[in-house]
Amino acid sequence: MSDTEATPDYNVLLRANLERVFNERDPDQRALAMADLYVNDPIMFEPDGVVRGRDAISATAGRLLDQFGPTFSFAPEGTAVGHHGLAVLRWHAGPEGGPVAVTGADAAEFENGKIARLWVLLDPEKAS
Template sequence: MATVAELMEANLLKVFNERDDERRAKAIAETYAADIEFADPDGVTSGHEELNAKARGLLEQSPGFVFSPDGPVLVNHDLGHLAWQLGPEGAPPVARGIDIALVEDGVIKKLYTLLRPA
């Protein structure tokens, strides 16, 4: 069973940073509950298919950009926190945010993204 820290890293790097649809779908199945709820400033998505579409859409809007951690994963029991940045590889970020996840039964059940000033 993955740790909260491993799930947070998978969320950022294996899902939201993965441009290959098949690899991303596999990571989603391993990382999130089937009824995952993901909330960001644009709205709320539910389930694996909607989450996959959300990640794909974000990547399509930012060709050549990569997500990377912007600090360590912080964990408090079943709650994970990971700051991130997005931008062209090797260049200053154009966006920053924080992902906060609630983990149940070894998978992310709820995920919240907050945006920070770049």
């Protein structure tokens, strides 16, 4: 990023990613969000694999929502922190009114104010 390029608002962008991509059940709306928030050929790194491209990332988000039920959603925790094109936002997810099913963080590398690479970092499960 050049000295003249404005620093993106990482908090706004990563929160929008949770809400408009990973909580969006309508594939057409999710595709619009992908175009707004991601570079043309993004990469998402998950614990179990690598997902390449807007369509594939969108499909992955849709499958997650379908898998965990109609009230499952992601919620941000705190404010994203970042600088020099890298930012992290903590989150938790679960069914509405139910227990938290998973916690973690998204770490994103930005290019020209859009997500180029996204790492989904899951916290280890805690024994009850």
